[in-house]
Each structure stands twice: as C-alpha cells, then as structure tokens.
Amino acid sequence: MPLEYTTITQISGPLVVVEQVREVHYDELVEIETHTGEVRRGRVLEAATGRALVQLFEGTTGLDVTASKVRFLGKVLEIPVSPDILGRVFDGAGKPIDGGPKLIPDKRLDINGNPINPYARAYPSEFIQTGISAIDCMNPLVRGQKLPIFSGSGLPHAQMAAQIARQATVLGSNEPFAVVFAAMGITFEEADYFISDFRRTGAIDRSVLFINLANDPVIERIATPRMALTVAEYLAFEQGMHVLVIMTDMTNYAEALREVSAARKEVPGRRGYPGYMYTDLSQMYERAGRIRGKQGSITQIPILTMPEDDKTHPIPDLTGYITEGQIILSRELHKKGIYPPVNISISLSRLKDKGIGKGKTREDHSDVLNQMSDAYDRGREARELAVVLGEAALTDTDRLFLKFADEFENRFVRQGMNENRSIETTLDIGWELMALLPRSELKRVSDQNAEKYLPKPGAQSKASG
Numbered sequence: 001m002p003l004e005y006t007t008i009t010q011i012s013g014p015l016v017v018v019e020q021v022r023e024v025h026y027d028e029l030v031e032i033e034t035h036t037g038e039v040r041r042g043r044v045l046e047a048a049t050g051r052a053l054v055q056l057f058e059g060t061t062g063l064d065v066t067a068s069k070v071r072f073l074g075k076v077l078e079i080p081v082s083p084d085i086l087g088r089v090f091d092g093a094g095k096p097i098d099g100g101p102k103l104i105p106d107k108r109l110d111i112n113g114n115p116i117n118p119y120a121r122a123y124p125s126e127f128i129q130t131g132i133s134a135i136d137c138m139n140p141l142v143r144g145q146k147l148p149i150f151s152g153s154g155l156p157h158a159q160m161a162a163q164i165a166r167q168a169t170v171l172g173s174n175e176p177f178a179v180v181f182a183a184m185g186i187t188f189e190e191a192d193y194f195i196s197d198f199r200r201t202g203a204i205d206r207s208v209l210f211i212n213l214a215n216d217p218v219i220e221r222i223a224t225p226r227m228a229l230t231v232a233e234y235l236a237f238e239q240g241m242h243v244l245v246i247m248t249d250m251t252n253y254a255e256a257l258r259e260v261s262a263a264r265k266e267v268p269g270r271r272g273y274p275g276y277m278y279t280d281l282s283q284m285y286e287r288a289g290r291i292r293g294k295q296g297s298i299t300q301i302p303i304l305t306m307p308e309d310d311k312t313h314p315i316p317d318l319t320g321y322i323t324e325g326q327i328i329l330s331r332e333l334h335k336k337g338i339y340p341p342v343n344i345s346i347s348l349s350r351l352k353d354k355g356i357g358k359g360k361t362r363e364d365h366s367d368v369l370n371q372m373s374d375a376y377d378r379g380r381e382a383r384e385l386a387v388v389l390g391e392a393a394l395t396d397t398d399r400l401f402l403k404f405a406d407e408f409e410n411r412f413v414r415q416g417m418n419e420n421r422s423i424e425t426t427l428d429i430g431w432e433l434m435a436l437l438p439r440s441e442l443k444r445v446s447d448q449n450a451e452k453y454l455p456k457p458g459a460q461s462k463a464s465g
Contacts (some may be wrong), residue, residue: 001412002074002250003072004070004071005021005072008063008068011060012265013260014218014219014259014263015056015060016054016060016063017052017289018052018054021052023074023262026046027112028072028073029042029072030042030043030070032056032070032071034063034064035064035067035068035305040057041058042054042056043057043076043077044072054217055254055459057217057219057223058217071321077223079109080107080108081231082105083239085208086207086235088209090208090227091211091220092139092184092211094227095109098195111227113229114288115287116291117283120292121290121291122292123290123357124144124297125143126171127356127361127423128141128142128143129423130163131167132160132163133421134327134413136426137427138342138343138347138369138372139344139348139349140355140356140365142299142349142355142368143170145288145300145325146299146300146324147301147303147326148302148306148326150311150328151303151304152329155295155329155331156329156340157249158193159340160340160441161181162194163340164301164422165181166455167420174238176239177239177243177244178206178207178244179243179244180210180229180235181194182224182229183210183224183249184225184245184250184253185256185449186211186212186214186249187213187214194209195211210228214252216389217409218344222256222257225284226284226455229284236296237296240296242296242299244300245288245299245300246301247301247303248303250302250303251304254273254314270314271313271314273314277318278318282322285319286456287300300323302319302394323455325348325351325352326345327349328343329342329365332344338414339417345373345376347367349411353366356369361423362424363424363465364449366421367446368427368430369444372430372434375401375434375437376404378405379401379403379405379408382394382398382402383402384402392449400438401437401441404436404437407433412430428453
C-alpha cells in the first residue's frame with residue numbers, strides 16, 4: 001500500500017508541490033484524492049530530496065491544499081495494448097470512449113518510448129499511395145518517413161487527414177496496414193467529424209483513434225501523441241504491421257508544452273516556447289521509421305497550423321529541421337476553391353527519389369515529377385507577368401505555360417474529398433497535361449517515356465474532361 005501524504009504546499013496552474021516525501025522518482029504516477037473522495041491522476045515532473053513537483057492530468061480546479069491526500073504509485077504512465085486495440089476510440093488519457101468492451105491487454109507499455117537507434121534503422125524506400133495526386137506524384141511518401149503537413153487556420157487539413165487515413169495503402173503488398181490517429185486540442189465538432197468519417201467509410205476497422213478535446217486537461221494533450229506512438233510501435237514491431245501515424249494538431253501540443261513550462265516558471269525561449277521544444281518534438285518524430293530485421297514500419301504525418309501562416313514560426317521551423325520535408329497548404333489555392341490546396345512549388349519530400357520508379361510506382365514517375373514541377377513554375381511566372389504587363393505582353397510559349405498552370409491546378413491538384421486516384425491515373429493525367437506544351441519544351445522527359453506515354457495529337461484526353 002503506497003504511503004499517503006497530506007503535505008501539499010503550493011498549487012500553480014496544473015502543478016502541485018508536495019513536501020516531505022521519500023523515494024519519489026521522475027515520471028512516477030501519482031493519485032491525489034480530494035476531500036470529496038474524487039481521485040485525480042498526475043505524474044512527477046521533478047523529484048528532489050524531500051520534495052516533488054506533480055503535474056495533474058485533470059487539473060487543480062477545486063483542489064483543497066489541506067484536505068487532499070497524495071499517493072505515489074511507484075510506476076510510470078502506461079497504456080494497455082493487444083491486437084484487439086484496432087477499431088477502438090480512446091480519449092487522450094487512453095480510456096475507451098467508444099462504448100466498446102474493456103480492452104483485455106496482452107501487456108502494458110510505458111508511453112515514453114525511445115527514438116529508434118540510428119544504427120538499427122533500415123532506409124525508407126517503399127512508396128505509400130495516399131490517393132492524392134499532389135502528394136503521390138509531386139511529393140511521394142515512403143514507408144518509415146516523417147512528412148508533415150503545414151497548414152493554416154481555416155484550411156482543410158482535417159479533411160486531408162481523414163482522406164489520407166481512409167485511402168493510404170502500400171502498393172503491391174498484402175502486408176497488414178494500420179492507421180493510428182491522434183487528435184490534440186480539437187473541438188467537439190472536429191472530433192465528431194473524424195470519428196463519424198472513420199466509421200462511415202469502414203476505415204475504423206484498421207485504425208486506432210486517440211481524441212483529446214480542447215477542453216480536456218493540458219497535461220493530457222502532452223501524453224496523447226506519446227500514447228498513439230506507443231500503440232503504433234506495438235502494432236509495427238510486435239505485430240508486424242505497417243503503421244501510418246497521423247497527428248493533428250501539433251501546434252496545440254506545442255501550446256500545451258508552453259503552458260506547462262510557464263507554470264513551472266522556466267526561462268522561455270523563442271516566442272515564449274520552452275528551450276527544449278526541439279528536443280521534445282524530435283523525441284516523438286524520431287519514433288518513426290523501419291528497424292532492420294523487423295517486419296513492420298512506422299510512417300508519420302504530423303499536421304500543424306502555422307500561426308499567421310508563418311513558416312518561420314518556431315513550431316513549423318523546428319518541425320522542418322527534424323522531418324524529411326513538408327507539404328505546405330496554400331491559402332491562395334483554397335480561395336480559388338481548389339481542394340486539396342497543396343502548394344507544389346514550396347512543398348518538398350526529401351525522400352521522393354527513394355520510393356519511385358520501375359517496380360515501385362512506374363518508370364516514368366521521375367520524368368513526370370520533374371517536368372511538371374518545372375512547367376508549373378514557368379506558368380506561375382507567366383501569370384505574374386500577365387498581371388503586371390497584361391496578357392498581350394506574353395509570348396506564345398508563355399501563354400501555353402500559363403494555360404498549363406491553370407489546367408495543372410484545376411485538373412491535377414484539384415480532386416474530390418472521396419476521390420482515390422491510383423498512381424497510374426495520376427501519372428496519366430500528368431502526361432495529358434504535358435501534351436498541352438510543345439515537345440521541344442519537355443526537356444526533362446526522356447524520348448523513350450515520351451514515345452510510350454505522351455498522348456498523340458487528337459487522342460482522347462482525361463485532362464480535357
């Protein structure tokens with residue numbers, strides 16, 4: 001039976017100071033029983049001789065300093081796991097909220113897992129098809145990669161997250177695939193959208209959802225992604241599954257980190273965020289990857305909303321350093337009514353060359369990617385020139401590139417929220433768009449691929465419909 005202490009001396013935000021304690025350890029789980037008999041959980045944030053600083057998951061509202069009892073439980077925060085966890089919905093503290101039966105665990109795992117040892121990593125190389133052309137063709141995702149989506153307030157990142165969760169698959173593989181979805185600090189309406197969308201489409205059967213609402217405790221928000229990643233590690237490296245982890249919104253997570261840091265009276269770093277935020281984020285992002293000799297893999301898509309659409313803000317800035325690229329959403333495309341509003345020109349997948357080509361996607365993938373990226377940039381330049389000088393100032397070639405840019409946005413980038421394009425369909429649409437340009441301008445395309453895939457004049461075109 002753990003000892004009970006009635007020596008709370010201070011309360012600050014979600015933090016409680018307990019004095020005269022013995023043999024207390026960092027990260028140890030704590031129970032505080034209020035004068036009404038309510039039990040709240042927390043964890044030890046700092047342990048010193050005779051003193052402990054405790055973070056409360058449920059907050060400190062209504063806590064009576066003199067009448068509350070504190071118990072240190074001698075264990076860390078754990079989550080129960082078993083293969084039956086697929087298809088379940090949990091809150092940010094790991095409690096089921098789907099009305100289903102209690103999970104009978106195979107084991108309980110510490111949520112504070114470790115980043116994968118770089119020496120044990122296998123290089124990411126297998127293409128993951130999301131069904132979204134702007135990602136699959138232009139910024140391909142590979143198994144074991146960390147590829148964040150940088151969004152802004154009001155942009156449809158939630159719809160993109162749900163669509164990727166529904167559609168993602170490893171091509172040419174019958175290996176088991178699962179999605180672990182962690183939502184932090186979202187509204188009830190957003191939570192309802194995610195849960196109902198997963199159930200409506202049947203994606204719930206291969207998914208595990210963790211939902212932390214905006215009015216849930218801040219400390220719980222810090223634990224939510226760690227719980228999701230612990231479940232992902234269990235499914236990947238113990239059950240041999242390929243797991244896609246989608247975490248939204250990392251900005252809410254970082255705000256929770258800042259709030260707790262302020263309550264601890266720590267010296268703030270950039271824009272008030274704690275100086276250790278880079279380390280904290282990297283400890284989570286680096287839990288993605290593949291391990292040599294293990295069957296499964298963990299691929300991460302963290303989603304964050306950039307405050308004021310500023311990609312130099314500390315959260316996207318640090319995330320960009322740690323991860324292998326970024327998909328950036330465009331407010332300009334969103335205003336045009338284009339979904340998904342992916343800004344191809346400034347988005348980047350640093351592993352895009354590793355998961356494409358013959359035997360992975362198609363032998364012409366690299367040609368299509370490079371040529372369309374170049375042509376779209378030239379079309380955007382022509383568009384800007386037309387705004388300044390008028391369209392009459394454009395050459396005939398400039399007009400063709402301008403038409404290409406418009407068609408590229410409307411026929412290639414734009415697609416339905418429930419439209420799941422195969423990589424073959426995506427590449428074919430790309431060739432049909434490139435047919436708008438003279439062959440002499442397609443300088444990044446090999447003659448062999450052009451002969452095989454470029455539509456002949458007068459041929460029926462998907463891009464013209």
